[in-house]
Amino acid sequence: MGLFSALFGWPLAPIKGTIWVAEQVQEEAERQYYDPGIIRRKLEEVADAREAGTVSDEEAAEMEKELVARLIEANRRPRQEDMG
Template sequence: MGIFSSLISAPLLPVKGTVWVAEQVRDEAERQYYDPATIRRALEEVGDAREAGTIGQEEADRMEKALVRRLLASTRRSTSKE
């Protein structure tokens, strides 16, 4: 039965490989998105842009709130994985 099931499942191997690659890409994107160091750098960049006057106070506040939400989500994700 092993050869028969291999023959039947062989056409699905490219699909399985594509799904595996997509999962790897998703995992890496999430790792980078929720990386605390990346988020802190982005917060610093927002602060620098505000000081330089390239963005307004409201825009900086909006960006900082979004980054803080990401940082909090990152903390929750890391504690739930432990």
């Protein structure tokens, strides 16, 4: 059965490799998107921009709302070190 599955599975190898790469990219993107340290730095940047007057209070409030939502979701998600 191994030879049979190898012969018929071989044409799918490039597709499987592409899917694996896409999954790795997605995992890394999500890790960075939900990284609490990155989110906190972005919150600080928003506060600095508000203080400098480069964004309005309304814009800053909207950005902070989105970042806090990400931070809450990050705390709900299982951490990589908990999974492996």
